[in-house]
Amino acid sequence: DVKVTQSSRYLVKRTGEKVFLECVQDMDHENMFWYRQDPGLGLRLIYFSYDVKMKEKGDIPEGYSVSREKKERFSLILESASTNQTSMYLCASSLQGTLAKNIQYFGAGTRLSVL
Amino acid sequence: AQSVSQHNHHVILSEAASLELGCNYSYGGTVNLFWYVQYPGQHLQLLLKYFSGDPLVKGIKGFEAEFIKSKFSFNLRKPSVQWSDTAEYFCAVSPYRDDKIIFGKGTRLHILP
Structure with a gap:
C-alpha cells in the first residue's frame, strides 16, 4: 500500500510565523x-x-513556497503565516508516465489554524 | 482553462435511496476521470476511475460511474445507499499526458439512518 505521511494532523500558529508542513x-x-x-x-x-x-x-501559489531536496519528501512553507491561510492542507503523490494514469495518493491532511 | 463542475454541493438521502451525483468537465481532448471520496476524519481515497474502454466503470462499495463523452459527463451512481456512505465526494479530471488533476468542489453526502 502506498503511504503518504504528513507530519502533523493539527497545527496552530500565530500570524507572521514561518510554518513548515512536511510530507x-x-x-x-x-x-x-x-x-x-x-x-x-x-x-x-x-x-x-x-x-x-x-x-x-499551481493555481494558488501566493504566500507559499516548497522544497524538494529528496525524492520522498516534499515540504510546504508559509513564509509569513496569515489568517487567510487557515485551512486543511493535503499532500499527494503519484507516479509519472501515461501508464501510471495519474492516480494520486493522499495523506491524512494537516489542519492549520493561524491566529 | 479546464474545469470540473459538480452539480450538487450538499445531498441528503435516506438509507436505501438511490444516488446519482452529477459531474461535468470542460476539456476537449482525451481525459482520465476519477471519483475520490473522503469519509469523516479519513484521508481522501480513490473510489473509481475511467481511463478507456467500457464507459461504465465499477468501484468500491457498490459505486459505479458512467462516462458519456458527448456530454462531457462522469456521473456517480449507487442503487441503494447506506449510512456508511456519508462522506464528501470529489469528481476529478486529468487531461491525458498531464500529471495534474483538476478537482471539482465536492459534494457532501449525508445519509439518514
Whole structure:
C-alpha cells in the first residue's frame, strides 16, 4: 500500500510565523503535490513537484513556497503565516508516465489554524 | 482553462435511496476521470476511475460511474445507499499526458439512518 505521511494532523500558529508542513511518501513516486482544501472550494493546487529540486506553481501559489531536496519528501512553507491561510492542507503523490494514469495518493491532511 | 463542475454541493438521502451525483468537465481532448471520496476524519481515497474502454466503470462499495463523452459527463451512481456512505465526494479530471488533476468542489453526502 502506498503511504503518504504528513507530519502533523493539527497545527496552530500565530500570524507572521514561518510554518513548515512536511510530507513523506514511501512508494518512490516522482510527482508530489500540495493542495489546500476549503469548504465549498474543493481542492486547489498550491504547488507541484515532478522531480527533486523541480517545482511548478499551481493555481494558488501566493504566500507559499516548497522544497524538494529528496525524492520522498516534499515540504510546504508559509513564509509569513496569515489568517487567510487557515485551512486543511493535503499532500499527494503519484507516479509519472501515461501508464501510471495519474492516480494520486493522499495523506491524512494537516489542519492549520493561524491566529 | 479546464474545469470540473459538480452539480450538487450538499445531498441528503435516506438509507436505501438511490444516488446519482452529477459531474461535468470542460476539456476537449482525451481525459482520465476519477471519483475520490473522503469519509469523516479519513484521508481522501480513490473510489473509481475511467481511463478507456467500457464507459461504465465499477468501484468500491457498490459505486459505479458512467462516462458519456458527448456530454462531457462522469456521473456517480449507487442503487441503494447506506449510512456508511456519508462522506464528501470529489469528481476529478486529468487531461491525458498531464500529471495534474483538476478537482471539482465536492459534494457532501449525508445519509439518514
